[in-house]
Amino acid sequence: MMCIARHRPPRPQVVATPFAHADRLLPGANFGDTYALVVTGLALDAVGVSQQVFGRVPSWIKWLLALRNGIVAPFGLKTGPERRSKSGPHIGFLPIVRQSTNCVLFGFDDWHLDFRVLLEVKECTSTQHEISVSTAVKTHNLVGSSYLALVKPFHRIVVPAMLMQVVCDR
Numbered sequence: 001m002m003c004i005a006r007h008r009p010p011r012p013q014v015v016a017t018p019f020a021h022a023d024r025l026l027p028g029a030n031f032g033d034t035y036a037l038v039v040t041g042l043a044l045d046a047v048g049v050s051q052q053v054f055g056r057v058p059s060w061i062k063w064l065l066a067l068r069n070g071i072v073a074p075f076g077l078k079t080g081p082e083r084r085s086k087s088g089p090h091i092g093f094l095p096i097v098r099q100s101t102n103c104v105l106f107g108f109d110d111w112h113l114d115f116r117v118l119l120e121v122k123e124c125t126s127t128q129h130e131i132s133v134s135t136a137v138k139t140h141n142l143v144g145s146s147y148l149a150l151v152k153p154f155h156r157i158v159v160p161a162m163l164m165q166v167v168c169d170r
Contacts (some may be wrong), residue, residue, distance in 0.1 A: 113144035
């Protein structure tokens with residue numbers, strides 16, 4: 001008896017690139033990056049994708065956030081429910097600054113740094129979409145610069161993992 005190998009299409013990969021326009025998203029930004037993923041066969045809008053990406057957090061990321069909160073609390077950084085602005089819409093813990101069919105801009109300003117996260121959905125073909133998550137950060141002081149330096153290695157793991165939730169839901 002002969003077996004016929006069944007080939008699954010390759011799993012989409014998240015691609016990291018520098019965010020060339022971080023300063024346009026957040027004037028004075030001193031850090032920016034973009035992670036992009038091309039998906040096939042999904043009808044997508046930016047709010048729906050944002051809910052898939054940021055609306056739920058895997059347990060290992062929750063653990064990292066709890067560790068972060070324990071470390072930064074003595075320095076006066078927001079750690080729990082107070083991180084979430086009391087006004088305006090949110091997806092997950094991220095406050096929405098503005099939204100449209102193709103993009104959602106999140107962010108807030110704090111005493112140590114300001115950040116923006118832009119999720120965009122671009123149609124490549126009638127069946128393919130590129131989803132990108134761009135982050136821009138503007139630090140205000142030594143605490144902000146130190147915090148950014150400490151979280152960047154985790155950011156580079158967490159953002160692609162969160163983005164991959166779009167294809168893992170299929």
